[in-house]
Amino acid sequence: MKTEILTVGDEILIGQIVDINSAWIAKELGTWNIKPTRMISLSDNREEMLEIFKESFERSDLVIITGGLGPTKDDLTKDILAEFFNSGWRWDQETLDTLDGFFKERNRELSESNKKQAYLPDNCETIPNKWGTAPGMLFRKNGKILASFPGVPFEMQKMFRKYLIPEIVQNFKVPEIKTYHFLTINIPESVLSDKISDIEDSLPPNFSLAYLPNLNVVRLRLSYYKKLSSDEITFNKVIDDIRKRIVGNIVVEKDILFEDYIYQLLESRNQTLSVAESCTGGLVSSKLTQIAGISKVFMGGVVSYSNESKTDLLHVPKENFKKYGAVSKEVVGNMLDGCKERFHTDYSIAISGITGPGGGSSNKPVGTVYIGIIGPNGKIIEKHFFPGDRIRVMERTFFMAMEMLRKEILRS
Amino acid sequence: MKTEILTVGDEILIGQIVDINSAWIAKELGTWNIKPTRMISLSDNREEMLEIFKESFERSDLVIITGGLGPTKDDLTKDILAEFFNSGWRWDQETLDTLDGFFKERNRELSESNKKQAYLPDNCETIPNKWGTAPGMLFRKNGKILASFPGVPFEMQKMFRKYLIPEIVQNFKVPEIKTYHFLTINIPESVLSDKISDIEDSLPPNFSLAYLPNLNVVRLRLSYYKKLSSDEITFNKVIDDIRKRIVGNIVVEKDILFEDYIYQLLESRNQTLSVAESCTGGLVSSKLTQIAGISKVFMGGVVSYSNESKTDLLHVPKENFKKYGAVSKEVVGNMLDGCKERFHTDYSIAISGITGPGGGSSNKPVGTVYIGIIGPNGKIIEKHFFPGDRIRVMERTFFMAMEMLRKEILRS
Numbered sequence: 001m002k003t004e005i006l007t008v009g010d011e012i013l014i015g016q017i018v019d020i021n022s023a024w025i026a027k028e029l030g031t032w033n034i035k036p037t038r039m040i041s042l043s044d045n046r047e048e049m050l051e052i053f054k055e056s057f058e059r060s061d062l063v064i065i066t067g068g069l070g071p072t073k074d075d076l077t078k079d080i081l082a083e084f085f086n087s088g089w090r091w092d093q094e095t096l097d098t099l100d101g102f103f104k105e106r107n108r109e110l111s112e113s114n115k116k117q118a119y120l121p122d123n124c125e126t127i128p129n130k131w132g133t134a135p136g137m138l139f140r141k142n143g144k145i146l147a148s149f150p151g152v153p154f155e156m157q158k159m160f161r162k163y164l165i166p167e168i169v170q171n172f173k174v175p176e177i178k179t180y181h182f183l184t185i186n187i188p189e190s191v192l193s194d195k196i197s198d199i200e201d202s203l204p205p206n207f208s209l210a211y212l213p214n215l216n217v218v219r220l221r222l223s224y225y226k227k228l229s230s231d232e233i234t235f236n237k238v239i240d241d242i243r244k245r246i247v248g249n250i251v252v253e254k255d256i257l258f259e260d261y262i263y264q265l266l267e268s269r270n271q272t273l274s275v276a277e278s279c280t281g282g283l284v285s286s287k288l289t290q291i292a293g294i295s296k297v298f299m300g301g302v303v304s305y306s307n308e309s310k311t312d313l314l315h316v317p318k319e320n321f322k323k324y325g326a327v328s329k330e331v332v333g334n335m336l337d338g339c340k341e342r343f344h345t346d347y348s349i350a351i352s353g354i355t356g357p358g359g360g361s362s363n364k365p366v367g368t369v370y371i372g373i374i375g376p377n378g379k380i381i382e383k384h385f386f387p388g389d390r391i392r393v394m395e396r397t398f399f400m401a402m403e404m405l406r407k408e409i410l411r412s
Numbered sequence: 413m414k415t416e417i418l419t420v421g422d423e424i425l426i427g428q429i430v431d432i433n434s435a436w437i438a439k440e441l442g443t444w445n446i447k448p449t450r451m452i453s454l455s456d457n458r459e460e461m462l463e464i465f466k467e468s469f470e471r472s473d474l475v476i477i478t479g480g481l482g483p484t485k486d487d488l489t490k491d492i493l494a495e496f497f498n499s500g501w502r503w504d505q506e507t508l509d510t511l512d513g514f515f516k517e518r519n520r521e522l523s524e525s526n527k528k529q530a531y532l533p534d535n536c537e538t539i540p541n542k543w544g545t546a547p548g549m550l551f552r553k554n555g556k557i558l559a560s561f562p563g564v565p566f567e568m569q570k571m572f573r574k575y576l577i578p579e580i581v582q583n584f585k586v587p588e589i590k591t592y593h594f595l596t597i598n599i600p601e602s603v604l605s606d607k608i609s610d611i612e613d614s615l616p617p618n619f620s621l622a623y624l625p626n627l628n629v630v631r632l633r634l635s636y637y638k639k640l641s642s643d644e645i646t647f648n649k650v651i652d653d654i655r656k657r658i659v660g661n662i663v664v665e666k667d668i669l670f671e672d673y674i675y676q677l678l679e680s681r682n683q684t685l686s687v688a689e690s691c692t693g694g695l696v697s698s699k700l701t702q703i704a705g706i707s708k709v710f711m712g713g714v715v716s717y718s719n720e721s722k723t724d725l726l727h728v729p730k731e732n733f734k735k736y737g738a739v740s741k742e743v744v745g746n747m748l749d750g751c752k753e754r755f756h757t758d759y760s761i762a763i764s765g766i767t768g769p770g771g772g773s774s775n776k777p778v779g780t781v782y783i784g785i786i787g788p789n790g791k792i793i794e795k796h797f798f799p800g801d802r803i804r805v806m807e808r809t810f811f812m813a814m815e816m817l818r819k820e821i822l823r824s
Contacts, residue, residue: 013448015438016624018430022453026427036425037460041434041451048449212428275715281701282694285715289693292769292802300721302714303687303697309712309755313725343721357704390704 001172002060003029005039006052008068008077009151013043021066021153028160032174033208033225034062044068049080053146057084061144062168064160067151069134071113077148078121078137085139087121095126095135102133127163131155138167145171175225180239181255182220184246185403189213192220195245199238206231207238216386216396217251217258251406258402259287265409266297266347273405274343275301276314276335278326279353279369280394287398299343304335314338327352327364329381336374336381347375347408349401353384355393369397373404376412380404413584414472415441417451418464420480420489421563425455433478433565440572444586445620445637446474456480461492465558469496473556474580479563481546483525489560490533490549497551499533507538507547514545539575543567550579557583587637592651593667594632596658597815601625604632607657611650618643619650628798628808629663629670663818670814671699677821678709678759685817686755687713688726688747690738691765691781692806699810711755716747726750739764739776741793748786748793759787759820761813765796767805781809785816788824792816 005022012019022039029036037060042052049068056063068077082089095118103110117134120126127136127147132155139146147164149156168174184192189211193200200209206227212219222242224235243250252261266273275284285301288294302313307326310316316334324330335350353369360366367388372381382404386396417434424431434451441448449472454464461480468475480489494501507530515522529546532538539548539559544567551558559576561568580586596604601623605612612621618639624631634654636647655662664673678685687696697713700706714725719738722728728746736742747762765781772778779800784793794816798808 010447012435013438013451014442014622015435015440016622018432018435019451020430023424023427023430026425028427030426035422035455037455037457038464039425039431039453043447043449045449052450210426210428274721277694280698281706281710282689282697282713282715283701285694285717286692286698289695289715289717290803290806294693295717298693298717300715300717300725301694302725303694303701303712305697305701305707305710305712306755309686312754313712313714342724343718391702394702 001034001062001174003034003036003062003064004056004060005036006056006063006065007039007041007151008044008049008065009041010043010074012041012067021151021156024153024157025064025066025160028165030210031177031179031223032165032168033177033223034168034174044074044076046076046080049076050084053080053084057141057144057146061172063144063146064164065146065148066156069117069136069148069150071111071117071133081124081137081139081146081148082121085121085123085141087123089119090122092118092120092126092135094128095120098128098130098135099133127159129155129159131158136163138164140171143171175227177223177225178235179221179223179255180235180253181222182242182246182253183251183256183258183261184218184220184249185251185258185399186216187218187246187249189218192218192246192249196242199241199245203238204228204231204234207234215388215392215399217399219255221255251403258399260291262402262405262409263288263291263294263297265406267293269409271346271409272297272299272343274299274339274345274348276339276348276350277301277303278305278310278335278351279355280351280397281305283394284349284351284398284401299345302339302342310335310338314342325364327354327368327370329370329383332370332372332381333379336372336379340374347373347405349373349405351397351401353393353397355390357390367393369393369400371397371401371404373401373408375408377408380408413446413474413586415446415448415474415476416468416472417448418468418475418477419451419453419563420456420461420477421453422455422486424453424479433563433568436565436569437476437478437572440577442622443589443591443635444577444580445589445635446580446586456486456488458488458492461488462496465492465496469553469556469558473584475556475558476576477558477560478568481529481548481560481562483523483529483545493536493549493551493558493560494533497533497535497553499535501531502534504530504532504538504547506540507532510540510542510547511545539571541567541571543570548575550576552583555583587639589635589637590647591633591635591667592647592665593634594654594658594665595663595668595670595673596630596632596661597663597670597811598628599630599658599661601630604630604658604661608654611653611657615650616640616643616646619646627800627804627811629811631667633667663815670811672703674814674817674821675700675703675706675709677818679705681821683758683821684709684711684755686711686751686757686760688751688760688762689713689715690717690722690747690763691767692763692809693717695806696761696763696810696813711757714751714754722747722750726754737776739766739780739782741782741795744782744784744793745791748784748791752786759785759817761785761817763809763813765805765809767802769802779805781805781812783809783813783816785813785820787820789820792820 124137339348356366536549751760768778
């Protein structure tokens with residue numbers, strides 16, 4: 001089944017925005033084992049649009065378009081599609097009602113240009129937009145489907161899942177996909193792949209394995225669609241086989257963000273956390289507090305960027321900076337004690353390191369980071385080295401701190 | 413001049429990574445007034461690649477390809493280009509030397525598969541890669557150029573600027589572009605555009621104006637290439653005209669990140685900063701500490717996520733939570749005092765608000781944020797309301813805090 005994704009808009013072509021819609025759509029399709037053959041970004045230009053829509057629909061069974069559906073002069077997708085499919089026009093009452101409600105709710109007048117959004121080609125089905133003003137369109141021809149969505153990611157995503165996915169499943173008889181996830185840490189994608197290459201090579205053709213790496217964390221997704229009655233047994237056997245090979249690197253067997261998992265662990269145990277950060281400068285606190293509801297378990301943190309603040313807020317003895325250096329096991333130990341005392345939490349994390357570009361030495365090069373955890377079982381402090389630029393060192397440190405915390409939580 | 417950007421790699425087509433190369437390249441080209449007509453992402457498939465390379469080169473004067481240049485079996489770009497351009501093969505000594513140095517530096521053996529990277533089509537020019545292992549290739553035919561780069565953004569960017577830009581300028585006689593930037597805040601793109609629409613409409617054809625919005629911050633870029641001797645006078649007049657219309661919303665007239673500008677302001681005045689964050693949970697500290705060298709001015713912060721920590725670390729009187737609520741002018745005032753006292757800095761920022769999704773009330777709905785600054789001129793505390801989800805409320809708060817701080821710094 002041939003699929004292409006088209007994104008329309010000058011703002012993409014001039015590099016003003018990065019096209020994130022195509023990757024999102026591709027990932028969604030991936031869970032149904034559909035892999036797009038091309039993604040094309042095109043500008044708001046009549047001739048180009050008509051030519052590309054035509055070519056793309058000729059080559060494909062399914063064409064998905066985002067963008068170019070707004071109420072302004074630049075937005076040409078609807079016009080061009082009507083031309084391509086030789087459409088007449090109709091007023092769509094459902095869209096009018098939705099628009100009416102949308103503007104009333106916001107105490108705004110429904111302008112003529114916005115009203116026009118309910119004027120649609122008469123040979124397409126409406127894809128309702130309950131999250132914005134521009135409806136989507138679905139055209140069918142010779143068993144093929146072309147679907148057009150607004151470019152706003154939030155609106156497109158909601159409409160895509162609610163209306164297009166069921167259409168695809170039905171129209172193309174797409175089999176249901178079952179997935180299983182491993183979240184792993186501290187094993188590079190290439191090493192992970194080597195470790196299980198024989199398992200991967202012997203997978204039946206209706207099975208697939210995807211690697212989704214992010215710094216020192218790799219998400220492994222095993223999926224299959226039902227073909228044989230024995231598939232489920234095979235699926236479970238493959239899961240067991242993979243687990244045996246990489247057990248030491250598995251964080252959790254679930255499709256979840258690392259920090260969300262930590263939140264769930266702490267919440268289910270009614271335990272609390274605080275953080276003392278030096279070189280990560282607030283990144284750990286910031287990542288944690290992006291989780292809605294985290295205030296139940298996260299009490300707060302200290303960003304002790306200067307030595308004075310380490311002493312003043314965390315009671316690190318002044319002499320330890322001279323004796324051991326701010327980036328040392330001893331100072332991180334002091335930071336742990338200070339943090340626990342300040343926040344009275346079950347667990348505290350402390351971090352001190354050198355993220356660069358300056359500040360490194362032969363003894364402690366850029367990328368050297370001490371990470372400590374204090375909890376019911378006492379203190380653990382590890383020295384790590386992370387490659388990469390400033391931001392990468394910080395983000396790798398974050399994941400490692402989460403991993404050390406996870407182990408400590410599960411140990412007690 | 414017709415330009416297309418192609419990105420090669422299954423990892424893009426399955427949505428595993430977002431293609432950021434195309435947007436980066438488009439932005440670079442934009443400063444030379446070149447706008448790509450298409451961006452195409454294609455998979456590691458021989459037939460597809462050959463077909464698309466062909467079509468694209470036929471349609472265009474300039475084709476830029478990234479990806480598919482590594483040493484593994486999946487990497488087909490070099491082979492397909494050799495087929496397309498009817499190339500023979502040659503060993504490139506300079507690439508061999510670079511590879512040799514690259515691996516020696518890392519104490520690693522130069523494997524056969526890596527050595528093969530120096531084996532290149534005999535009718536292309538080498539684009540040296542000093543930042544990785546895969547060299548780029550530049551083909552010329554009938555006055556057209558096709559350039560191929562590795563997909564690693566860092567390597568591609570360095571090579572692109574150093575080798576391709578001068579080629580483009582020379583080969584296509586691209587005129588030099590001059591630019592001027594306004595960084596603005598608290599004025600939506602549409603309002604900004606309305607305010608200066610007559611100026612924009614009357615720009616000569618060799619002038620252009622681009623809006624680069626990011627939440628409550630919009631970057632405005634005016635550019636032109638020389639055509640008439642009076643262009644420079646026109647340029648300066650347009651700058652003056654725009655300035656007069658939007659003066660109240662201008663942060664700085666420079667192509668710079670907001671936080672980098674704040675860093676420069678503080679550093680040039682030898683002043684220091686600390687931060688007390690509640691609802692932003694460390695985001696302000698984290699954004700600031702992503703700047704290399706910030707330790708000269710940023711002393712640290714407190715993430716006082718719980719009321720207890722606001723009292724314990726910042727000495728917010730307990731009774732004020734009951735009396736005014738944690739999200740109030742009074743508590744932010746207490747946080748400012750506490751923060752300044754703790755860190756002994758010239759300026760402190762304090763933030764308390766409701767980022768949602770829970771915690772809102774009719775009186776203080778989700779999006780309500782109090783932001784305070786304390787400095788040599790005393791305290792300023794403002795109540796703001798920011799629309800959007802949790803993350804957006806945090807990021808808008810960050811920019812607003814930077815803006816309040818900027819004004820306070822410039823006032824003293």
